[in-house]
Amino acid sequence: MSEYAIEASGLRRTYRSRTGWLRPQRREVQAVRGVDLTVGNGELFGLLGPNGAGKTTTIKLLNTLLIPTAGTARICGFDVVGQTREVRRRIGYVFGGDRGLYDRLSARDNLRYFAELYGVPGREQKRRIAELLELVRLTGRENERVESYSRGMRQRLHIARGLLHRPRVLFLDEPSIGVDPVAARELRQTVAELAATGTTVLLTTHYMAEADELCGRIAVIAGGRIQALGTPAELRHHADGRRVLEVEAYGVTDDRLAVIHALPGVREASLEVVGAAQVLAVQSDARVDVQADVLRALDGVRLGRVTARQPTLEDAYVAIVNRVDGRRAAEAVPA
Amino acid sequence: MIAVGALLHAKQLSRSPFEIATALIVPVVQATLAVYLFRAGGEPGRMLEAAVGAGLMGVWSSVLFGSGGAIQNQRWLGTLEMIMLAPRPPALVILPITLATALTGTYAMAATLLWGRLLYGIPLDFADPVAFAVAVPGCVVGLGMFGLLLASTFVLLRNANALTNTLEYPIWLVSGMLVPITVLPGWTGPIAAVLPTTWGARAVREAATGSGAVWPSLGVCLAISIGCLAAGALMMTYVERRARAAATLALA
Amino acid sequence: MTDLFRLVGTGGVIAYRALFNWTTPAMFVGTLLVGPLFQLLFFAYLGRQLGVADDRFYIVGNAVLAASLACVFGGTMAVSNERRFGTLGHVLLSPRSRTAIFLGRALPYAGNGLLIAVTTLGAAAFLLGLRIPGSALPALLLTLAVAALSCGFFGLALGALGLRFRDVWLVSNVSVALLLLLTGVNVPAAELPAGMRLAGQFLPITHAAEAARRLAAGDGLSAAAAPLVAEAAVGLAYAVLAAALLKLFEAESRRHASLDTL
Numbered sequence: 001m002s003e004y005a006i007e008a009s010g011l012r013r014t015y016r017s018r019t020g021w022l023r024p025q026r027r028e029v030q031a032v033r034g035v036d037l038t039v040g041n042g043e044l045f046g047l048l049g050p051n052g053a054g055k056t057t058t059i060k061l062l063n064t065l066l067i068p069t070a071g072t073a074r075i076c077g078f079d080v081v082g083q084t085r086e087v088r089r090r091i092g093y094v095f096g097g098d099r100g101l102y103d104r105l106s107a108r109d110n111l112r113y114f115a116e117l118y119g120v121p122g123r124e125q126k127r128r129i130a131e132l133l134e135l136v137r138l139t140g141r142e143n144e145r146v147e148s149y150s151r152g153m154r155q156r157l158h159i160a161r162g163l164l165h166r167p168r169v170l171f172l173d174e175p176s177i178g179v180d181p182v183a184a185r186e187l188r189q190t191v192a193e194l195a196a197t198g199t200t201v202l203l204t205t206h207y208m209a210e211a212d213e214l215c216g217r218i219a220v221i222a223g224g225r226i227q228a229l230g231t232p233a234e235l236r237h238h239a240d241g242r243r244v245l246e247v248e249a250y251g252v253t254d255d256r257l258a259v260i261h262a263l264p265g266v267r268e269a270s271l272e273v274v275g276a277a278q279v280l281a282v283q284s285d286a287r288v289d290v291q292a293d294v295l296r297a298l299d300g301v302r303l304g305r306v307t308a309r310q311p312t313l314e315d316a317y318v319a320i321v322n323r324v325d326g327r328r329a330a331e332a333v334p335a
Numbered sequence: 336m337i338a339v340g341a342l343l344h345a346k347q348l349s350r351s352p353f354e355i356a357t358a359l360i361v362p363v364v365q366a367t368l369a370v371y372l373f374r375a376g377g378e379p380g381r382m383l384e385a386a387v388g389a390g391l392m393g394v395w396s397s398v399l400f401g402s403g404g405a406i407q408n409q410r411w412l413g414t415l416e417m418i419m420l421a422p423r424p425p426a427l428v429i430l431p432i433t434l435a436t437a438l439t440g441t442y443a444m445a446a447t448l449l450w451g452r453l454l455y456g457i458p459l460d461f462a463d464p465v466a467f468a469v470a471v472p473g474c475v476v477g478l479g480m481f482g483l484l485l486a487s488t489f490v491l492l493r494n495a496n497a498l499t500n501t502l503e504y505p506i507w508l509v510s511g512m513l514v515p516i517t518v519l520p521g522w523t524g525p526i527a528a529v530l531p532t533t534w535g536a537r538a539v540r541e542a543a544t545g546s547g548a549v550w551p552s553l554g555v556c557l558a559i560s561i562g563c564l565a566a567g568a569l570m571m572t573y574v575e576r577r578a579r580a581a582a583t584l585a586l587a
Numbered sequence: 588m589t590d591l592f593r594l595v596g597t598g599g600v601i602a603y604r605a606l607f608n609w610t611t612p613a614m615f616v617g618t619l620l621v622g623p624l625f626q627l628l629f630f631a632y633l634g635r636q637l638g639v640a641d642d643r644f645y646i647v648g649n650a651v652l653a654a655s656l657a658c659v660f661g662g663t664m665a666v667s668n669e670r671r672f673g674t675l676g677h678v679l680l681s682p683r684s685r686t687a688i689f690l691g692r693a694l695p696y697a698g699n700g701l702l703i704a705v706t707t708l709g710a711a712a713f714l715l716g717l718r719i720p721g722s723a724l725p726a727l728l729l730t731l732a733v734a735a736l737s738c739g740f741f742g743l744a745l746g747a748l749g750l751r752f753r754d755v756w757l758v759s760n761v762s763v764a765l766l767l768l769l770t771g772v773n774v775p776a777a778e779l780p781a782g783m784r785l786a787g788q789f790l791p792i793t794h795a796a797e798a799a800r801r802l803a804a805g806d807g808l809s810a811a812a813a814p815l816v817a818e819a820a821v822g823l824a825y826a827v828l829a830a831a832l833l834k835l836f837e838a839e840s841r842r843h844a845s846l847d848t849l
Contacts, residue, residue, distance in 0.1 A: 088682035099673030102605035117681035376637025504625035
């Protein structure tokens with residue numbers, strides 16, 4: 001048995017697309033530009049990144065649905081390009097959203113079909129399906145058609161399907177997307193229980209709290225590369241030596257945001273809409289007090305609560321991702 | 336309002352390669368079939384009838400699937416509720432759609448005639464070209480109005496599609512688009528007599544072959560169609576009220 | 588081995604229920620039972636009126652053709668509906684043989700097609716007063732079964748195309764129309780130009796219709812054997828084609844991300 005559940009080195013993936021019919025234009029998009037990572041057996045590993053960062057592509061490269069343009073990857077020691085059958089026996093794949101199930105069939109029939117497809121031996125199927133329905137708390141509803149299920153129920157059924165053949169490695173691609181908070185908590189509990197039984201889990205998510213709570217190690221991916229990798233505590237160091245100022249405001253324009261970003265001592269400035277208000281988060285060097293400058297820059301804007309606090313994992317994440325965006329913008333400037 | 340709507344929908348349908356290809360290729364295949372059948376039957380004199388008949392079959396298929404699909408598609412797109420919310424009688428909203436499907440059906444007619452002319456050298460010597468030029472659009476408009484009645488009935492039925500797939504051949508058969516009504520069993524006569532398709536097909540055929548007076552047939556076709564339109568409009572209003580009461584609008 | 592049978596059998600049946608749009612009673616009766624019967628009547632009356640061929644020609648031919656409807660559309664849905672449900676990725680992640688998974692899906696449709704063909708033949712023979720010698724029935728049933736299976740694989744090959752090319756309904760609609768024209772079911776093959784006749788030789792139904800006509804005329808199985816074998820060969824060829832296309836598209840998708848695997 002291999003020492004690592006997942007090994008990837010120098011993974012790259014380029015999408016070529018042709019647009020236009022009469023005068024075709026070729027476009028190349030580099031979705032993943034050199035990802036190296038190793039995940040140990042039984043680890044719960046998080047892959048964090050903004051939309052379009054290359055998370056899903058990375059997962060598809062690892063689970064054999066796509067062939068890397070360059071680089072290699074192994075799952076439990078088996079190559080994802082050549083030894084697909086061996087790899088597929090050992091992996092489960094779950095993705096978020098409400099597609100990916102046969103709506104007209106009951107949960108039980110969905111599971112029966114995929115049990116057949118994933119090579120669960122006939123005499124074991126019944127027991128395994130009952131076990132999983134119990135695990136994802138769908139017992140009692142298993143004979144209803146999936147079209148009548150809520151999103152949370154579908155998501156749990158997705159997980160049951162992914163676990164049918166007792167995979168050693170489970171890929172969870174944004175499993176909590178669009179799931180209500182209570183269901184999301186139950187989902188996290190299920191994932192934690194899985195990891196406790198020795199299944200290796202690779203989880204992608206947007207939700208920082210989720211990653212913080214569940215994952216032993218986290219990789220932040222942006223622009224197709226891994227930008228930072230470590231335990232949640234280690235990642236938080238990326239925001240070390242900083243303070244965060246949060247200002248509730250109404251009507252901050254992009255121009256003003258740019259002005260604030262340019263203030264001395266300010267490292268990051270981001271704007272988020274929360275309900276009717278905007279929340280302006282300004283990260284600055286801990287030794288510089290930027291509050292007075294920031295409030296002056298917001299002169300004339302209606303303001304709400306102003307708070308200063310210690311940075312969280314989310315701030316660290318924002319710092320890492322924005323660093324990439326900044327570099328990209330710099331690259332885009334013609335030399 | 337109706338004309339604008341019909342043109343708009345015809346445009347949207349024309350942009351879908353699927354609709355166009357289906358409206359063109361399938362009737363052409365059917366026309367080829369009809370041509371060889373008529374040839375095999377030793378009736379070379381009736382080739383024009385074969386081509387026109389196949390074209391009419393295409394118009395009917397287009398109306399049938401278009402009207403059946405109209406409501407279903409709006410449901411899928413989630414626009415059915417929007418349409419019902421519009422401050423207009425619902426019939427006025429649906430009618431353009433069914434007219435548009437009939438319009439795209441004329442592609443089928445044009446295609447079969449062109450195909451017959453170019454490949455099989457069928458002379459397009461219509462007995463009465465003017466009457467033909469009027470009868471085809473008249474028939475198309477009539478079928479479009481008939482489509483409204485179908486569409487409004489389909490709103491009520493969850494399994495509208497089943498009916499759509501079933502109704503293609505019977506109407507071709509009973510309205511005498513290719514097979515003369517006279518060879519059918521007697522009991523189909525009354526059914527044929529109330530279908531606007533029968534009279535429309537008859538008018539178009541008469542104009543093409545000169546086998547009878549065009550205007551009375553076309554008149555009957557349009558009269559029945561207007562009846563269908565009225566019935567369809569009433570039905571739409573009823574359906575709307577019922578759907579609001581029973582909350583079935585968004586249900587697919 | 589039993590595992591393989593389970594995958595093909597049980598798997599095929601579940602997939603049929605999952606992916607076939609027309610399993611509700613209304614759709615089934617309307618589209619698959621009543622529809623073909625009217626089609627048969629249409630051509631039988633047309634044939635009568637034009638004097639091209641007798642009732643037996645049309646009834647037997649169109650009954651065999653009736654099997655194709657469920658198979659062509661079913662085969663298409665069996666593959667391309669994966670896109671609608673977003674399940675393709677999960678199916679492709681199976682470590683088991685794709686050929687078994689997908690060919691297994693064609694079987695229920697073939698069974699369905701057989702049922703339709705038998706019903707259509709029975710109903711039409713009753714309505715139009717055609718007598719078929721009782722001794723010919725077993726061989727006729729065999730012929731219809733071969734035709735249905737052959738169509739099932741044909742449909743699967745179309746479905747495979749539909750996986751790659753978006754307008755799958757166009758492909759199946761046009762295919763159904765072409766079967767009507769080229770298989771010699773409605774226009775006697777002798778009346779068709781050589782090119783069309785040749786194309787018909789490579790389509791399902793053509794040979795089976797020929798075999799069924801000989802059987803219905805009381806010629807016995809020996810007279811029908813040659814076309815029956817030809818039909819089986821056509822079916823087999825489509826099965827191989829479907830398997831090859833699916834394999835090709837999957838490999839291509841891994842390289843170029845050309846299928847919606849999400």
